[in-house]
Amino acid sequence: MDFFFCLPIVFGCPTKIKPEGNQGARICPRCHNAAMFTAKSRTWFELCFVPLIPLNSKHVWMCGICQLQVNVQPGWEPQVAQPGYQHPQVQGQYGPSQSGGYEPGYIQPQK
Numbered sequence: 001m002d003f004f005f006c007l008p009i010v011f012g013c014p015t016k017i018k019p020e021g022n023q024g025a026r027i028c029p030r031c032h033n034a035a036m037f038t039a040k041s042r043t044w045f046e047l048c049f050v051p052l053i054p055l056n057s058k059h060v061w062m063c064g065i066c067q068l069q070v071n072v073q074p075g076w077e078p079q080v081a082q083p084g085y086q087h088p089q090v091q092g093q094y095g096p097s098q099s100g101g102y103e104p105g106y107i108q109p110q111k
Helices: none
Strands: 015-019 036-047 050-063 069-071
Touching (some): 015 050
16 A cells, blocks of 8 residues: 655745844834844745755844834944933824714714
């Protein structure tokens, strides 16, 4: 009796990111949170979820909140967050509406 086994082969090239060093908080230019850090970004060839061959490597600035990645360039660094830094809120984007209460978008306000 012959048995036929079909074994799937899973492979891919994911990018892994590792933070570098212990740095102070930096301000993200996109989301304005104090969450930027330097990291090493590496692309690997993986076979059955085991990293085998490193394909590409670069140093980046990365935001831990909005996932922005910017290559490290000489002469540019994100602004250092001062102690007590607070995220600037955009008017009307957060918090309750001015008229108060829940207002779904499909209901027209009564005049």
